[in-house]
Amino acid sequence: MELAQQQHLTKKRAAKEPFPVSILSLTVGAFAIGMTEFVIMGLLPNVAEDLHVSISAAGQLITMYALGVAVGAPILTVLTHRIPQKKLLLLLMVLFILGNALSVIAPTYAVLMAARVLTALTHGTFFGVGAVIASNLVRPEKRAGAVSIMMAGLTIANIIGVPLGTFIGQHMGWRASFGAISIMGIVALIGILIFIPQIRQAKPASILQQIASLASPKLLLFLLIAALGNAGLFAVFTYITPLLVQVSGFAEHSVTWILVLFGFGVTIGNIVGGKLADWKLLPSILGLYFTIAILLTLFTFTVHSPIAAVLTIFLWGAASFAVMPGLQVRIMSLAQTAPALASTSSHSAGNLGNASGAFIGGFVITHLSITALPWVGAVLVGLALLLGLSCYIAERKSSLSS
Secondary structure: OHHHHHHHHHHHHHHHOOOHHHHHHHHHHHHHHHHHHHHHHHHHHHHHHOOOHHHHHHHHHHHHHHHHHHHHHHHHHHHHOOOOOHHEEEEEEEEHHHHHHHHHOOOOOOHHHHHHHHHHHHEEEEHHHHHHHHHHOOOHHHHHHHHHHHHHHHHHHHHHHHHHHHHHHHHHOHHHHHHHHHHHHHHHHHHHHOOOOOOOOOOOOOOOHHHHHHHHHHHHHHHHHHHHHHHHHHHOOOOHHHHHHHOOOOOHHHHHHHHHHHHHHHHHHHHHHHHHHHOHHHHHHHHHHHHHHHHHHHHHHHHHHHHHHHHHHHHHHHHHHHHHHHHHHHHHHHOOOOHHHHHHHHHHHHHHHHHHHHHHHHHHHOOHHHHHHHHHHHHHHHHHHOOOOHEEEEHHHHHHHO
């Protein structure tokens, strides 16, 4: 009875305020996870020297994290599907804090690798379950906007958290960076405990039902679209520093500020994208992919002009992340019996796209040239657009015939 009253009050509050303060506790969690994923990139030389391994070996800490998200997160989501969502979020944040605390005291490279894999497992499941909770805390027409508010934590981490974490690591030792992330995790844990309400869940689907739901051809198509879109992004973004230094003519220290500007574009795009998706879901996804493909095509030419390159990068960052809230909501809506697993799987598909894009970009640099990266990225995003367009046309025909 008490739970039903609490749920009723939650819905009443959601009807009055479009984005409840409870969503901000998810944003803090997303911020901490964004920091732990990306801060290692600026600390690789420090980690390698301290643990007596090569830079390339230290780089495997990034690779294994991505694989942990891509492969492990959906498995963890399936295994924990009967745990109430709030309890599951709390459990994930406890594991996240433990993983980062273990990184602080890791005596060897193997222990640090295990700690990274542990935190990677919490990454995808947190975003999957968090997106479902965020969308349930608001009115149906505000779902994508709520998801974008949560995801903003990830983008803000790139603007503020990663530079701050790198600064801490370079001046106080790389272990201090993971200590700071652990503290952020504790703040998120307290926020979730206090502000996230208990949301009544329908009886969870069985593991077989969830997997069957995930095997829907339309859902698999949109997971492929997500992977292709991210591949287009990371085919270029992975090599943005050599592009800007060798082709645009920037000094290496200037690239940091350009990436901060890119991060601002990402954050703005994420918020605007949520509003666009709440307005027109599938048309906004297709329109944004078209915009990204055009911007990457233009980048093939503007990369030779410093001012034009910076402007293109800002707009490209905004468009690339504007598409993500809508894509997340679309994927969740296609798997109504397993929205958390579908949402988690979208992060897995995205991480596979990240890895594929980086590999494709390296292949392009080796066999074509670094200046070919933008148009190759445009081709990958163009493929995502064509798949999405074919699905949209098929749905329109189906609705007209019925």
